[in-house]
Amino acid sequence: MNTRQIILDTETTGLYPNSGDRMVEFAGLEMTNRRLTHRALHLYIHPGRDIPEDAAAVHGITLADLEAKNAPTFEQVGQQIADFLRGAELIIHNAKFDVGFLDMEFGRMGLPTVEGLGCTVTDTLGMARKMFPGQKASLDALCTRFDIDRSKRVFHGALIDCELLGEVYLAMTRGQYDLMDEYGGYGSEDDAAAKIQRPPSLKVLSAGEAELAEHEAYLDTLDKITAGKCLWRTEAGA
The missing domain is CATH 3.30.420.10 (Ribonuclease H-like superfamily/Ribonuclease H)
Structure with a gap:
């Protein structure tokens, strides 16, 4: 946009x-x-x-x-x-x-x-x-x-x-807006995987407690806006 x-x-x-x-x-x-x-x-x-x-x-x-x-x-x-x-x-x-x-x-x-x-x-x-x-x-x-x-x-x-x-x-x-729109608008998970090449040496860092709490607060805001239809939680079965 x-x-x-x-x-x-x-x-x-x-x-x-x-x-x-x-x-x-x-x-x-x-x-x-x-x-x-x-x-x-x-x-x-x-x-x-x-x-x-x-x-x-x-x-x-x-x-x-x-x-x-x-x-x-x-x-x-x-x-x-x-x-x-x-x-x-x-x-x-x-x-x-x-x-x-x-x-x-x-x-x-x-x-x-x-x-x-x-x-x-x-x-x-x-x-x-x-x-x-x-x-x-x-x-x-x-x-x-x-x-x-x-x-x-x-x-x-x-x-x-x-x-x-x-x-x-x-x-x-x-x-x-969602992450796919922001980073290229891929049509499916397979398309996204094909586009992103992850080097073998890439380190995976888990989110800390403060980051997880911030993420949950953000999802709470999305739930308020979408009347409880936040896709992240809906698709995760939360």
């Missing part, structure tokens, strides 16, 4: 991109091969309008804060955001909201939409609702489900939410 992915989140002045609300924060973290690349884009953005108190209570961003930071307008950074996103798979929680604001802001500048930039979108909210029907699917709820520490999330900041969402996404999709 070599797809360039971007974990993305935004904060805004309100809920309605087509009724005058604007973006006040953008964050994106790049990931390839299920690993963060440390390439990121994080921007505070002056909305050119007031920020209602109820919105500021959610994300903690006030107009005074943005003016103190000398935050740019979207028109000043929109091209930078578009170039960062171009051609990537966007991982977003409640994607309709963020894509709606991005498309609105891009449209004001005459830039392409998210789709026009060649991006695809994966909505982790929709994924969670399919995986855990009838249960809470908020980012907080998913962090609790997957034992992800969210103690630093005082407000709904775009950057901290991206960091948490990255961990949630990896936990949600861990069951989609």
Whole structure:
């Protein structure tokens, strides 16, 4: 898997991109091969309008804060955001909201939409609702489900939410990958044996107690994700 992915989140002045609300924060973290690349884009953005108190209570961003930071307008950074996103798979929680604001802001500048930039979108909210029907699917709820520490999330900041969402996404999709996919995708055990030539001098080292405990903890996580259908334990008859 070599797809360039971007974990993305935004904060805004309100809920309605087509009724005058604007973006006040953008964050994106790049990931390839299920690993963060440390390439990121994080921007505070002056909305050119007031920020209602109820919105500021959610994300903690006030107009005074943005003016103190000398935050740019979207028109000043929109091209930078578009170039960062171009051609990537966007991982977003409640994607309709963020894509709606991005498309609105891009449209004001005459830039392409998210789709026009060649991006695809994966909505982790929709994924969670399919995986855990009838249960809470908020980012907080998913962090609790997957034992992800969210103690630093005082407000709904775009950057901290991206960091948490990255961990949630990896936990949600861990069951989609196995060792054969990662190391060549062999079709059968016979094929794998034929491909791997083990030298006679190769030493076999048994796992220690700490490694075995770590492995069991990992399988416990897979069981939680797959509702007790972890293939390793199922095929081993555990």
